[in-house]
Amino acid sequence: MKKSIGERIKRTEDPRLLTGQALFVDDVNIPNMLHAAFLRSDYAHAYLRSVDVSEARARPGVVAVFTAEDMGDDWQPGPPLVSPPPTVEDITFYSRRQVPLAKDKVRHVGEPIAVVIAESRYIAEDAVEDILVDLDPLEVVSDIETALDPNAPLVHDDLDSNLAAHMIQSKGDYQAAKATAEVVISRKIEIDRGAAAAMENRGIVADWDSKSQHLTVWDTTQAPIPIRNGLAARLGLSESQVRVIAPFIGGAFGPKMMMFYPEEMRIPWISIQLGRAIKWIEDRRENFYATTQERRQVHEAEMLLTREGKILGVSHTFLHDSGAYDPYGLTIPLNTESHAMGAYAVPNYFSDLTVVFTNKILTTPIRGAGRPQGIFVVERLLDLAAKELEMDPVEIRKLNFIPPDAFPYEQQIIDQAFSPLIFDSGDYQPVMEKAAGMIGYDQFVKEEQPRLRAEDKHVGIGIVPFVETTGVGPYEGARITIEASGKINVATGVGTQGQGHFTAFAQVVAEQLGVDVKDVNLVTGDTAQFHWGTGTFASRGAVVAANAIHASALIVREKVLKLASKLLEAPEEELELEDGYVRVADIPHLSISLGDLAAEANPLRGAVEPGTEPGLEATAYFGPKYGAIAFGVHAMIIEVDPETMMVEIKRYVVVEDCGTVINPLILEGQIHGGVAMGIGNAYYEQLIYDENAQLLNASLADYLIPTANEVPRIEIGHFETRSPLNPLGTKGVGEAGTIPVPALFAQAIENAFPDHDLEILEMPLSPNRLFELLQEKESEK
Amino acid sequence: MKPPPFEYYNPTTVDEALSLLAEHGYDAKPLAGGQSLIPIMNFRLAQPAVLVDLNNISELSYIQPDEGGGLRLGAMTRHHQVEHDPLIAERAPLIFEAMPMIATSQIRSRGTFGGSIAHADPSAELVAVSVALGGRFRLRSQSGEREAAASEFFLGMFATLLEPQELLVEATFPAMPARTGWALMEVARRPHDFALVGVAAVLSLDDQDRCQDTRIVFLSVGDGPVTAHHAAEVLRGQAPTPELMRAAAETAAADDIDPSSDIHASAAYRRHLVKVLTRQALELAFERAKL
Known part of the structure; x- marks a missing residue:
């Protein structure tokens, strides 16, 4: 049988994407369609006294204007997006979800207050300026570190404070360990906000057909099925009356999950009110003010070690910025907790998490989703410990890795799904050694770096391992059909955001059915085609969806073999599937094409035998017991211009272990994109708010995304430790590239300034900030 | 991000364009390549009532x-x-x-x-x-x-x-005089970004390799182009030794600019960059002037 899984196949969807032949939400145009524009708050925190839309309504071309008042009983906060934390003892959690249009109060800049529906977007935006809104500004909760001050203003007036959640997790006995620790490293560590900044902004087209009583919605969502179910429930429709299509999406990275954004809920509702199709396409400015963000956390972190460098414990008490609402629960900070022990055997762990509301745009997972923060904390502490102990950074890590015979390794804490965190499989040391080898770590440190330093060059090396929790449940499903043309149709609910699903999933099918990947047609993200599943996030596509596809491919294969065996009069064991044919091994002329077989399985005359089904089709599902833990190591050599603080990446190496590799080319693309985003998180991308919680860089001129100029050539090595939790043995990789990069930058920059005793305890950095840090060190000298 | 309504004119001669500008006065804005004006209009920061498009004026x-x-x-x-x-x-x-x-x-x-x-x-x-x-x-x-x-x-x-x-x-x-060197140095976050600081230097030497005339002009450190008069004074009539160029750069950073802080760079960092880039620009301009 020809192998398909593991082949470097070019993405079959790319010709369409690259030549403008792919459907995106903004390509959907319906006769008689209207356009929406939102009036948004200019204030971060204010009472909404009145909204006068009379002038806007009178503008020619305006069809309707809606405020919260106009929604009547349909005005309801959005649903919680993840299951709320179980009401166990010691967890405090106040759920406050975003509202469809602000009613009494605005809680962040950009919160929608009214929506104009007009003949064109131009007219709609003109009419937005006609609206008179009376906002009574309030004191602002601009940062997490002051949000819990006793006299801090309240984001939610009905709560006693801005506390959104509090919980403690521990393992072992941290305090007892501290009493015996020979080395204690304590630091305050901060990570600031960034944006996902997908190339395509959000958008939605809703079309209510009153004659068929059917709603069709095109939505830039990563999770079309939950959106369909939620919309149906909110709109009082049957799920069968709502079809949600997530067509091609120009990047999502998390903020397009099943968000139930105010716009996402409002546009379908308005389509039903007006009986017209409505389009809303988010513009780039709105994307900065109305699409969720992430990463702000402040940690008081500590690591305990023996003099030999063995970790005895890790603790961190940290604040997480939830923004104005917390529909996504504790997913991000729980991910941080799951990663703050890194890839290491940490016997004692203590984590005290406090989530606070602020008058900022809400935070939800963005590629990495709390993991980069956790890895930054543990890797920074370990680097500082290595310095104190005068140990090599590679050696101290090898000393502490979870050993290969310890898997499955129970971390004794709970993960973001409130399930026990278990590391399924791994073999970390060889991956570390491979990365060190690829970048020439020893040679660089012993020979090249001293030589370059003698030439006054500020060159630094970094090497950072990381883990990634991936492939979480609950489940995905797929239906595979062999059509009479011989083509294979695959329908899954998972959705796609550019990851190469059309090719990778086709490879999983081709592996079992012996067809060319080009003959596999994937339908994804259309609830009319498949309506069971959740979505594409949490690095789960290649784990959960691919295994569901694998499961249904196996059933279809059985059906093929059974029918072919009957028609070819040969035992199933002697049959092989290749090139779209079922052949009797060693008798090539005894064969039948899959298309002919499909036609035979769907006879026009005669009866289908009792107990059998027509067609060569199967639907199957897969849900993992728990998440698979991927591992990787990034290494980098940089040169810093000590006069300008500009950083040049000279070499960048990634060795990734995400279990079975379905398509190395796609995997490498995922890593390239992830690293680019990580470089942004480390040195370019920072959302800067002032003391009034006004975002100061809400444009791509001032919010700096790394371009091809800033992203180096990335050398990639693979290592495969199969996951025992799924038949394909896959682990996720979607977020991997992003996770260790801030920690890697910190290590490499410190290494480039050996005489400055520099400590990088914050991310993102910038040339300006690096200049300040070095000035501080200079003045200490 | 759509502009408010505006009238649009598409003249093909300078005279036509001037007559439109005369007619509409303050309400009108000439449209050249549109790489700044159009984004500003889309942000509704500029709302000209009339656009006079110059793109079809071949002259x-x-x-x-x-x-x-x-x-x-x-x-x-x-x-x-x-x-x-x-x-x-x-x-x-x-x-x-x-x-x-x-x-x-x-x-x-x-x-x-x-x-x-x-x-x-x-x-x-x-x-x-x-x-x-x-x-x-x-x-x-x-x-x-x-x-x-x-x-x-x-x-x-x-x-x-x-x-x-x-x-x-x-x-x-004008033509550059003989024995004139030039340099443009800048630091930008990404190559295509607006520079955090930039310096243009034009340096003319006399036949004794002394600075006859030096013009140093900064970008991104003030409300407009900022000319470093004090730094030029340091160099006037002197042979531009490395020490002198360094001194001129320090003078420029200390006396010729009053930069402000913004989200990309503090005033102190800008001052530091002015010092670094002025020195580098003078060195390169001097090298080129000697040729």
């Missing part, structure tokens, strides 16, 4: 040699043309060197020389370079024509001598 697009070794550039000459013109490379190498630093190649294919000058962004390379080269601008209106030196043309942030009914039609640059 405004040219690069010509001037008698005496100088240059004339029509205001609507695209950056892309300037970037690849051998005459520019030969007669105004500082402009030639500046071109790739302006935004991206996509923007340069559309943006124009005159548009950048008239927009008067203090971060624009061509603004500082024009002052450093002693460029002059021809401004025309229905009532006549006048000329302004680049050093007097820029009045502040996005502000120039141009009256509402006036059009910038041409930029002229």
Whole structure:
């Protein structure tokens, strides 16, 4: 049988994407369609006294204007997006979800207050300026570190404070360990906000057909099925009356999950009110003010070690910025907790998490989703410990890795799904050694770096391992059909955001059915085609969806073999599937094409035998017991211009272990994109708010995304430790590239300034900030 | 991000354009390459009632040699043309060197020389370079024509001598004297970004290798192009030794600029960059002047 899984196949969807032949939400145009524009708050925190839309309504071309008042009983906060934390003892959690249009109060800049529906977007935006809104500004909760001050203003007036959640997790006995620790490293560590900044902004087209009583919605969502179910429930429709299509999406990275954004809920509702199709396409400015963000956390972190460098414990008490609402629960900070022990055997762990509301745009997972923060904390502490102990950074890590015979390794804490965190499989040391080898770590440190330093060059090396929790449940499903043309149709609910699903999933099918990947047609993200599943996030596509596809491919294969065996009069064991044919091994002329077989399985005359089904089709599902833990190591050599603080990446190496590799080319693309985003998180991308919680860089001129100029050539090595939790043995990789990069930058920059005793305890950095840090060190000298 | 309604005119001659500007006065805005004006309109920061599109006025697009070794550039000459013109490379190498630093190649294919000058962004390379080269601008209106030196043309942030009914039609640059070196240095977060700090230097030597004339002009450190008079004074009549150039750079950073802080760079970092880049620019200009 020809192998398909593991082949470097070019993405079959790319010709369409690259030549403008792919459907995106903004390509959907319906006769008689209207356009929406939102009036948004200019204030971060204010009472909404009145909204006068009379002038806007009178503008020619305006069809309707809606405020919260106009929604009547349909005005309801959005649903919680993840299951709320179980009401166990010691967890405090106040759920406050975003509202469809602000009613009494605005809680962040950009919160929608009214929506104009007009003949064109131009007219709609003109009419937005006609609206008179009376906002009574309030004191602002601009940062997490002051949000819990006793006299801090309240984001939610009905709560006693801005506390959104509090919980403690521990393992072992941290305090007892501290009493015996020979080395204690304590630091305050901060990570600031960034944006996902997908190339395509959000958008939605809703079309209510009153004659068929059917709603069709095109939505830039990563999770079309939950959106369909939620919309149906909110709109009082049957799920069968709502079809949600997530067509091609120009990047999502998390903020397009099943968000139930105010716009996402409002546009379908308005389509039903007006009986017209409505389009809303988010513009780039709105994307900065109305699409969720992430990463702000402040940690008081500590690591305990023996003099030999063995970790005895890790603790961190940290604040997480939830923004104005917390529909996504504790997913991000729980991910941080799951990663703050890194890839290491940490016997004692203590984590005290406090989530606070602020008058900022809400935070939800963005590629990495709390993991980069956790890895930054543990890797920074370990680097500082290595310095104190005068140990090599590679050696101290090898000393502490979870050993290969310890898997499955129970971390004794709970993960973001409130399930026990278990590391399924791994073999970390060889991956570390491979990365060190690829970048020439020893040679660089012993020979090249001293030589370059003698030439006054500020060159630094970094090497950072990381883990990634991936492939979480609950489940995905797929239906595979062999059509009479011989083509294979695959329908899954998972959705796609550019990851190469059309090719990778086709490879999983081709592996079992012996067809060319080009003959596999994937339908994804259309609830009319498949309506069971959740979505594409949490690095789960290649784990959960691919295994569901694998499961249904196996059933279809059985059906093929059974029918072919009957028609070819040969035992199933002697049959092989290749090139779209079922052949009797060693008798090539005894064969039948899959298309002919499909036609035979769907006879026009005669009866289908009792107990059998027509067609060569199967639907199957897969849900993992728990998440698979991927591992990787990034290494980098940089040169810093000590006069300008500009950083040049000279070499960048990634060795990734995400279990079975379905398509190395796609995997490498995922890593390239992830690293680019990580470089942004480390040195370019920072959302800067002032003391009034006004975002100061809400444009791509001032919010700096790394371009091809800033992203180096990335050398990639693979290592495969199969996951025992799924038949394909896959682990996720979607977020991997992003996770260790801030920690890697910190290590490499410190290494480039050996005489400055520099400590990088914050991310993102910038040339300006690096200049300040070095000035501080200079003045200490 | 859609602009409010505006009237649009599409003249094909300068005279037609001037008559439209005369008619609409303050309500009108000439549209050159649109690489700044259109985004500003989409942000609704500028809401001109009338746009006078200059893109079909072919008489405004040219690069010509001037008698005496100088240059004339029509205001609507695209950056892309300037970037690849051998005459520019030969007669105004500082402009030639500046071109790739302006935004991206996509923007340069559309943006124009005159548009950048008239927009008067203090971060624009061509603004500082024009002052450093002693460029002059021809401004025309229905009532006549006048000329302004680049050093007097820029009045502040996005502000120039141009009256509402006036059009910038041409930029002229004199021949560079013999034994003149030049350099443009900048630090930008990404190559295509507005520079955090930039410096254009033009340095002329006498036959004893002493600085006869030095012009140092900064971008991104003030409301307009900032000329380093004190630093130039340090160099005047002196042989530019490394120590002297360093001293001039320190003078520039200390006395010639008063930079502000913004989200990308603090005033202190900008001052530091001015010191670094001025030294580097002087060193390179000196090397080139000696050739």
